[in-house]
Amino acid sequence: MYTLLEGPKESLVKKYVRIFFVVAAYWIISITTVFVNKELFNGQHVKLNATLFVTWFQCVVTTCICMTGTFLSRRFPKLVPLNFPEAYPLRKETIKNVIPLSIMFTMMISTNNLCLRYVSVAFYYVGRSLTTIFNVILSYIFLKEKQSFKSIICCAVIISGFYLGVDQESLTDTFSLIGTIFGIIGSFALSMYSIYTKKTLPFVNGEVWLLSYYNNFYSVILFLPLIVISGEVHEVLNYEHIGKLWFWMTMIIGGICGFLIGYVTTLQIKVTSPLTHNISGTAKACAQTILATSWFNEIKSFLWWFSNMVVLVGSFAYARVKQVEMAQRHRDAHNSQKL
Template identity: 80%
Template sequence: MYTLLETSKESLFKKYLRIFFVVAAYWIISITTVFVNKELFSGTKVKLNATLFVTWFQCVVSTFICVSATFMSQKFPRAFRINLPEAKPFHWETIKRVIPLSILFTMMISSNNLCLKFVSVAFYYVGRSLTTIFNVILTYIFLRERQSAKSIVCCLVIIAGFLLGVDQESLTETFSLVGTIFGIIGSFSLSMYSIYTKKTLPHVNGEVWLLSYYNNLYSCFLFLPLILINGEFNTVLNYEYIGKLWFWCAMLIGGFCGFLIGYVTTLQIKVTSPLTHNISGTAKACAQTVMATSWYHEVKSFLWWTSNLVVLLGSFSYARVKQLEMAKKHRVEQNTQKL
């Protein structure tokens, strides 16, 4: 009995230790990715005005990593257990079912990166804080799922924080209306992407890794006309550092970070829950904002910080309300089954 109890405690300790390291990895990789991308998109050293090209290159790197990992898992199955089961990216049935999600994926990452290009890292979270609002709206439109009064109040708090943040950011030199608009588009596309992911996953047998491979591969093609229309091919060809090794090393680091953030995001959801992931992401954004203001030596007003606090409180409150509602719904279903 004593041995079983000790074994149970040890197992529980390992579980929480794993969760701690996964959440810590998510925080580190996510914050690092934001700072790396900010330097690539609008840094003083890189100076490459081709955000879509950089994003496209990151998709190429992610696709290459997925394919390489699959090849290695086939050659060395004991060392590499990652696999892409029945990957048929150029099969018409696969394209037909996955390409709508890939279009949203392309829209999401491009708008998020364009937002990051124009706004400061400190304002990046607030600029993209309307994701919860769009989730509520789109869930009602597509699923006819109504929200409780408490949830709506939390959404209004988030909107108030967003509007206050935009108002205060507009008083600073780093404000960008274009970047703020891209932030809103990014929030919308992320919400749409989340909804369509649930619809698309069954078509790939629930394999997140396989879906990530398809999205990145298709985005490599979807970005090409956007890059052409935006005139970025000429920008890249005439770029003064195009032949420099350090530039391509920076691009590879950005691509690797882009791949890692997708992986650790999925891993965090797997070892915790979607709700815990949202809470972790919100807390991470708070730390990221504080770090950004310190790193870039930005001085913000009291109301600017208040707007961030309002958005954070609204987001945390919404997550808590949904958690309690889900628990209540689960208890009701259990009692119904017993009857």
Template identity: 60%
Template sequence: MKNHQSDLCASYIKIFIVVSCYWIVSIATVFVNKTLLSSASVNLEAPLFITWFQCIVSFMICFTLSKTGGIPGVFDFPKGTPWCKETIKQVIPLSIMFTLMIATNNLCLKYVGVPFYYIGRSLTTVFNVVFSWILLRQATSHKCVLCCAFIIFGFYLGVDQENLLGSFSLIGTIYGVIGSLMLSLYSIYTKKILPIVNQEVWLLSYYNNAYSIILFLPLMVINGELTQIWNYDNFNSIFFWIQMVIGGICGFAIGYVTSLQIKVTSPLTHNISGTAKACAQTVIATQWYNETKNGLWWTSNIIVLASSALYARFKQVEMEENSRRPIPEEKKSIV
């Protein structure tokens, strides 16, 4: 009995540490990126270049881990190379979505405040429902659809209140909506591509970052960032490059702690943890930036957070019910 209780206690401590790491890394990543993208100390009007550099840092970490086989006693990094012709052909469509997703997310963060960032990107769940029906022909229950309706209402209310408070950014919100759309598409197509890389999430991350380094180059040219980079005065600043490297490490770390949290808990717990983290992030951001919000603004956040959590719960219940249904004889494998 004592051994069982000690094992249970150790398990709870492990879960607490992992969830805490996820919260710390995720919130820190948002604040670090906001500093890089918008602060006067950095003052570089090249958000895609900053994102591109973060992909380079993540790629170099993945490349090193692929050569060493991972971190002994922590995790094993799967073997694979992104420069195989067949792999490029199969994975590059997903990498395009990945590139657009992280680009629009950072562009959204550049133009909107951290307190509004979660609301600006809150339509991912809605797009998941829409694309699951259009692309996969998967129906969604009325309860989940109702949750999506409340998310849309919360998003609208948040935009309205942000506008009344004078801090609304139309271009930032548009980037947020596009980022939500791309995240939804990326999530759906990831399920299709994972079997190609033997269900190895780390290998897929390695490939995505490798291809994104190339895909970002024309985007930086189109966005007119070459002139900004050429005329930038702080390239010889050690502090600037320390900030850039920290941003890249945070970008890699958030992928690791996200996967680790899902592994030691469950996808539903991860969603609930992410929702609670977003709530804490919003509160911390309003205090950090000394921003005062009215009651309706906070109401919009509560509506979106509660609706997202309920949606995750309803989907879990549906999945459990489907797993308990007997499979018809004609659909069973002869094996």
């Protein structure tokens, strides 16, 4: 009996261990990326008013990393044991299937970074806390999926926490209305990106690396008109440190972080689900908020912290409600098959 159960048990343990390390990697890389990007966008040393250009450069670095990895794995298979799949970003079929996701990806990283530029790292969590709400709305619009009363209550809790957080932040010198608006748009884009990722992964045979390559390759092109329209070309050309080695080294570090966060984000969605990814992001952001207030020596009011807890509790409660409902549907379907 022990021998018969050992295989499935071992397989299940490996599955949960893998999920744990993927989620842990997402947390570490995501928090590091936020702090690095904050320094790049409006830190005391860089001071470059060109958020979209910095984001574009990170996509360039990621694309170069993916291209280099693919080339080396093909040319020197013994030195590079990883088998990177062949990529065909200019193929018509690839563009047709992946470009909708890449548009959402471009929208997501640009609005998230613009939000981070204008708001404090501590408020960045609450400013982007409406992803679950957009998940509910988009599920109803695209899938005609109705929500239970408990789910609606959880959403109301999240919205109230967001409203309280904005109200408390508005009493401080760090509040930014435009940053908050970008945060709301970023929440919408993240929700759309999670949904489209699940739809697009089968096209690339579940290859996270390949999807990351395509997203960044297309984003490099999609960002160009945005940079021109925003007027950032003038900012970059007249930047006082444009020829300094330390500046480009900092940019490359930010690009490597951008590559890693794009990869682990897609990987977390793959090994869990869009909903679990959003909940993981919410919990991670809570830890990030605590680190940020400590790092930047920010003192927040009780109601400010309470708003963060309200959003966190509402998000976790929603995840639990959906988990119970999905389990019930599975049991009902199983019982109906028996009948």
